[in-house]
Amino acid sequence: MSRRILLSNAVVVTMDAERRVIHTGSIGIDNDTIAFVCETGAEPVEWRHVETWDLAGRVVIPGLINTHTHAAMTLLRGYADDMALMEWLEKKIWPFEAHLTPDDVYIGALVACAEMIRSGTTVFADMYFHMEGVAKAVAESGIRASLSRGLIGTAAQAGEDDEALREAVRFCERWQGGANGRITTCLAPHAPYTCPPPFLEKVVDAASAHDLSIHTHISETKDEMAQIARTYGGSPVKYMLRHGVFKRPTLAAHCVHLDDEDIDILADNAVAVAHNPGSNMKLASGVAPVTKMRDRGVVVGLGTDGASSNNNLDMIEEARLAALLHKAVLFDPTAIPAMDALAMATIDGAKALRMDDQVGSLEAGKQADLVVLSTRRPNMAPLFDPVSNIVYSSNPGDIEHVFVRGEFVLRDGKIVAFDESRAIEEFRSRSARLAQEAKS
Amino acid sequence: MSRRILLSNAVVVTMDAERRVIHTGSIGIDNDTIAFVCETGAEPVEWRHVETWDLAGRVVIPGLINTHTHAAMTLLRGYADDMALMEWLEKKIWPFEAHLTPDDVYIGALVACAEMIRSGTTVFADMYFHMEGVAKAVAESGIRASLSRGLIGTAAQAGEDDEALREAVRFCERWQGGANGRITTCLAPHAPYTCPPPFLEKVVDAASAHDLSIHTHISETKDEMAQIARTYGGSPVKYMLRHGVFKRPTLAAHCVHLDDEDIDILADNAVAVAHNPGSNMKLASGVAPVTKMRDRGVVVGLGTDGASSNNNLDMIEEARLAALLHKAVLFDPTAIPAMDALAMATIDGAKALRMDDQVGSLEAGKQADLVVLSTRRPNMAPLFDPVSNIVYSSNPGDIEHVFVRGEFVLRDGKIVAFDESRAIEEFRSRSARLAQEAKS
Numbered sequence: 001m002s003r004r005i006l007l008s009n010a011v012v013v014t015m016d017a018e019r020r021v022i023h024t025g026s027i028g029i030d031n032d033t034i035a036f037v038c039e040t041g042a043e044p045v046e047w048r049h050v051e052t053w054d055l056a057g058r059v060v061i062p063g064l065i066n067t068h069t070h071a072a073m074t075l076l077r078g079y080a081d082d083m084a085l086m087e088w089l090e091k092k093i094w095p096f097e098a099h100l101t102p103d104d105v106y107i108g109a110l111v112a113c114a115e116m117i118r119s120g121t122t123v124f125a126d127m128y129f130h131m132e133g134v135a136k137a138v139a140e141s142g143i144r145a146s147l148s149r150g151l152i153g154t155a156a157q158a159g160e161d162d163e164a165l166r167e168a169v170r171f172c173e174r175w176q177g178g179a180n181g182r183i184t185t186c187l188a189p190h191a192p193y194t195c196p197p198p199f200l201e202k203v204v205d206a207a208s209a210h211d212l213s214i215h216t217h218i219s220e221t222k223d224e225m226a227q228i229a230r231t232y233g234g235s236p237v238k239y240m241l242r243h244g245v246f247k248r249p250t251l252a253a254h255c256v257h258l259d260d261e262d263i264d265i266l267a268d269n270a271v272a273v274a275h276n277p278g279s280n281m282k283l284a285s286g287v288a289p290v291t292k293m294r295d296r297g298v299v300v301g302l303g304t305d306g307a308s309s310n311n312n313l314d315m316i317e318e319a320r321l322a323a324l325l326h327k328a329v330l331f332d333p334t335a336i337p338a339m340d341a342l343a344m345a346t347i348d349g350a351k352a353l354r355m356d357d358q359v360g361s362l363e364a365g366k367q368a369d370l371v372v373l374s375t376r377r378p379n380m381a382p383l384f385d386p387v388s389n390i391v392y393s394s395n396p397g398d399i400e401h402v403f404v405r406g407e408f409v410l411r412d413g414k415i416v417a418f419d420e421s422r423a424i425e426e427f428r429s430r431s432a433r434l435a436q437e438a439k440s
Numbered sequence: 441m442s443r444r445i446l447l448s449n450a451v452v453v454t455m456d457a458e459r460r461v462i463h464t465g466s467i468g469i470d471n472d473t474i475a476f477v478c479e480t481g482a483e484p485v486e487w488r489h490v491e492t493w494d495l496a497g498r499v500v501i502p503g504l505i506n507t508h509t510h511a512a513m514t515l516l517r518g519y520a521d522d523m524a525l526m527e528w529l530e531k532k533i534w535p536f537e538a539h540l541t542p543d544d545v546y547i548g549a550l551v552a553c554a555e556m557i558r559s560g561t562t563v564f565a566d567m568y569f570h571m572e573g574v575a576k577a578v579a580e581s582g583i584r585a586s587l588s589r590g591l592i593g594t595a596a597q598a599g600e601d602d603e604a605l606r607e608a609v610r611f612c613e614r615w616q617g618g619a620n621g622r623i624t625t626c627l628a629p630h631a632p633y634t635c636p637p638p639f640l641e642k643v644v645d646a647a648s649a650h651d652l653s654i655h656t657h658i659s660e661t662k663d664e665m666a667q668i669a670r671t672y673g674g675s676p677v678k679y680m681l682r683h684g685v686f687k688r689p690t691l692a693a694h695c696v697h698l699d700d701e702d703i704d705i706l707a708d709n710a711v712a713v714a715h716n717p718g719s720n721m722k723l724a725s726g727v728a729p730v731t732k733m734r735d736r737g738v739v740v741g742l743g744t745d746g747a748s749s750n751n752n753l754d755m756i757e758e759a760r761l762a763a764l765l766h767k768a769v770l771f772d773p774t775a776i777p778a779m780d781a782l783a784m785a786t787i788d789g790a791k792a793l794r795m796d797d798q799v800g801s802l803e804a805g806k807q808a809d810l811v812v813l814s815t816r817r818p819n820m821a822p823l824f825d826p827v828s829n830i831v832y833s834s835n836p837g838d839i840e841h842v843f844v845r846g847e848f849v850l851r852d853g854k855i856v857a858f859d860e861s862r863a864i865e866e867f868r869s870r871s872a873r874l875a876q877e878a879k880s
Contacts, residue, residue, distance in 0.1 A: 081778060337522035338521060382517060
């Protein structure tokens with residue numbers, strides 16, 4: 001039997017192709033699907049008596065899409081900050097990560113899912129290890145995710161890299177379409193500097209054989225640029241192109257250091273980019289040429305990166321940083337207006353994950369993934385421009401409800417599907433244990 | 441009779457000279473004053489039976505200090521964004537402001553006070569007009585403020601400028617020390633480009649005669665730099681120096697475009713700076729040389745600027761932007777670490793307003809202005825470094841209580857001193873009316 005809900009009297013920010021904002025709008029939800037979006041009062045007659053939620057004083061936006069994170073790194077939030085990059089990685093992050101168990105990753109990802117849901121995210125793209133734990137957290141929390149095991153081709157022990165690749169493929173086979181279709185999977189050669197040509201080509205072959213897309217890091221730091229130029233010649237983008245990566249649908253995180261030729265290659269190969277302004281600023285990696293990429297037709301989504309380099313998973317903040325940062329560095333107050341920033345956090349993120357037939361905007365036929373924000377707090381008043389208020393003025397405290405597949409995952413500010421307090425309690429004791437182990 | 445409260449079992453971020461963080465700490469509050477800060481259990485015996493609040497799982501920080509805003513511009517939030525600066529001012533902001541009545545400014549400032557209190561601010565420095573309304577809002581809401589009427593020496597009508605100066609002085613006489621000492625006042629020559637030499641000198645003379653300090657804007661945009669160089673020769677900083685402004689204790693907002701000589705002048709004259717990263721980014725004004733100023737000994741506080749160019753009054757966000765922006769533009773992940781960003785938002789802001797004998801840190805003898813943040817939400821877990829979590833991971837939804845002068849102004853997330861919903865309702869209708877009037 002069909003379960004129908006009608007949301008009415010809301011400001012509806014559709015993020016459809018016309019970027020329509022309906023000031024008194026209704027959304028009909030039929031099971032997991034949006035049946036229609038219209039002016040309140042113009043609903044089909046057969047919807048007159050369904051369960052109705054009066055959302056007067058609220059703004060509804062599509063669920064936010066975090067195109068790049070490492071969810072379980074919430075366990076490392078605040079463990080080490082404001083340090084030089086290599087010292088930070090070698091002395092702090094890697095020794096901590098070395099002790100992570102599959103259960104740690106599960107709990108870390110579960111708390112990350114709670115944080116993402118609370119801040120309006122309904123889809124995230126993750127790259128990490130012990131991915132069974134991440135899949136379990138996604139299944140349990142009700143969120144969607146594109147999951148991949150990070151693959152490195154520089155292991156000390158013979159055969160280790162190949163075994164990781166086989167494990168990654170098995171993970172994809174097991175979880176593709178899992179959790180009622182909320183989970184998709186892909187392969188994740190970590191980065192040009194950690195994947196030598198033979199290994200990279202093996203990963204691409206596996207992706208082709210299993211019809212999988214690619215999630216990777218490209219051109220994040222100046223050090224990477226120098227290392228790739230020194231080792232292989234040319235840029236990281238050209239290195240990935242040369243070894244066939246872009247034959248597969250590719251999502252490239254960061255893309256901070258690009259020349260015009262690199263941007264042309266990304267555009268011509270339909271490589272999508274996950275822009276991570278918060279992480280790039282905090283690690284002082286540089287400022288990605290986002291306006292140039294967008295002008296050239298590259299799809300650019302937004303990502304938070306891991307909580308150890310951000311240090312939160314709030315996608316509205318990421319949209320705001322994108323809107324502010326590019327204005328500042330380009331000396332152009334019209335760069336990345338609020339609507340473009342919100343598009344990057346929604347529909348463009350969906351395109352980057354090749355899920356825009358399913359999510360990313362509020363339109364009939366798409367999945368009912370949406371966020372309801374209150375406008376009753378002072379920071380949301382007045383409401384001249386709902387999109388401006390969301391991008392520049394809102395914070396996670398304004399988010400009341402979040403739906404995925406037409407079902408509440410956050411209701412009246414409370415996580416629906418699991419015991420959040422208990423998860424956080426266990427999370428705290430695990431992160432404390434890991435910090436102890438990292439020291440010894 | 442003395443009213444005593446004991447806060448216990450909290451993580452206390454003192455922001456004292458040693459930047460002590462007490463992991464299980466107590467704060468004794470005696471009427472409006474902090475009696476002591478110590479490890480929980482080490483309280484003086486006579487405090488054993490006073491009213492005690494168990495703040496386990498909370499972090500307490502000093503009240504945040506917003507060193508530069510135009511509170512009533514909340515009425516213009518989201519009215520116009522992402523435009524070129526002069527078009528934005530001439531076509532949108534000024535026509536709107538032309539219709540503001542004293543009551544509009546009062547309601548605009550009252551809603552601004554609610555937003556600031558909700559986001560942990562306990563002191564703000566304001567420059568605007570119809571300042572009686574702002575003073576009334578401050579008195580009513582329980583917050584502190586340093587208030588000044590913006591003064592422009594380029595009025596079309598003869599005598600208008602002088603009358604404004606007289607009005608400003610009368611305002612200071614009436615409100616200095618008002619609202620139980622929560623209000624201080626100063627004079628605000630608006631900016632070098634709006635204050636020709638004779639008028640500027642009159643303002644300085646009045647400040648000397650009435651022992652008032654100065655709040656002004658300096659070197660905000662490249663246009664200002666060019667205009668001052670063309671009209672008077674040299675930089676805005678030198679222009680202000682030449683006309684005696686810095687003989688008075690001065691707070692200079694923005695200071696984006698400074699050369700080394702300008703920075704020396706600010707340091708040598710103990711001019712304090714209000715850095716407004718959000719506004720400077722959004723208006724694409726440039727990036728202030730904050731690390732250089734701090735290295736040279738200039739006191740740098742943080743400000744939100746008005747809500748029309750930010751578009752919120754959240755000081756934690758401002759601290760985060762300061763921490764992120766300077767790392768990004770300097771390619772230095774160690775620039776403005778979290779502790780420095782929080783210092784700018786607290787004790788350095790207090791120094792900038794010459795109130796550091798009263799507020800800005802949690803120390804015996806200072807006023808009991810403090811903020812209690814919950815750590816129960818996922819974004820605040822784990823808590824390896826409370827200062828890092830506050831600056832990089834918290835949001836206004838984490839703030840539970842705010843005290844000013846030992847009294848609740850926010851309690852369990854609710855504004856204590858006035859009917860916030862009613863104020864916002866009236867605010868909405870006034871901002872709608874103003875937008876109508878601005879069009880006609």
